[in-house]
Amino acid sequence: MFWFYGEIMKILTKQDQLLFRFQQTDTLTGVSRSTTKRMAKMLGFTDETQVIHYALQCLAKEVLPCYEVDNSELTEAQMTSIRAAESQGNAKSLKSSLF
Numbered sequence: 001m002f003w004f005y006g007e008i009m010k011i012l013t014k015q016d017q018l019l020f021r022f023q024q025t026d027t028l029t030g031v032s033r034s035t036t037k038r039m040a041k042m043l044g045f046t047d048e049t050q051v052i053h054y055a056l057q058c059l060a061k062e063v064l065p066c067y068e069v070d071n072s073e074l075t076e077a078q079m080t081s082i083r084a085a086e087s088q089g090n091a092k093s094l095k096s097s098l099f
Contacts, residue, residue: 020052
């Protein structure tokens with residue numbers, strides 16, 4: 001019974017793994033293991049895996065949007081609510097408010 005559980009856990013954890021191969025030299029799209037080790041030491045990480053996770057997290061923040069894309073138009077009720085919330089009649093031109 002217990003060996004079966006162990007085999008299931010091996011299968012489940014393998015699905016969350018990724019083989020990572022270091023480059024021989026540093027390039028635009030890859031790094032060497034020695035560079036990754038140097039970064040780990042400089043950042044105070046215990047191993048290269050933490051550097052890889054950190055780098056991917058930084059890239060995700062830079063590349064992925066922080067919100068869900070919404071391409072639909074506003075409903076009439078939403079437009080009415082926006083019009084009611086905006087200040088009417090107090091608008092000044094940008095030029096007059098700067099000088």
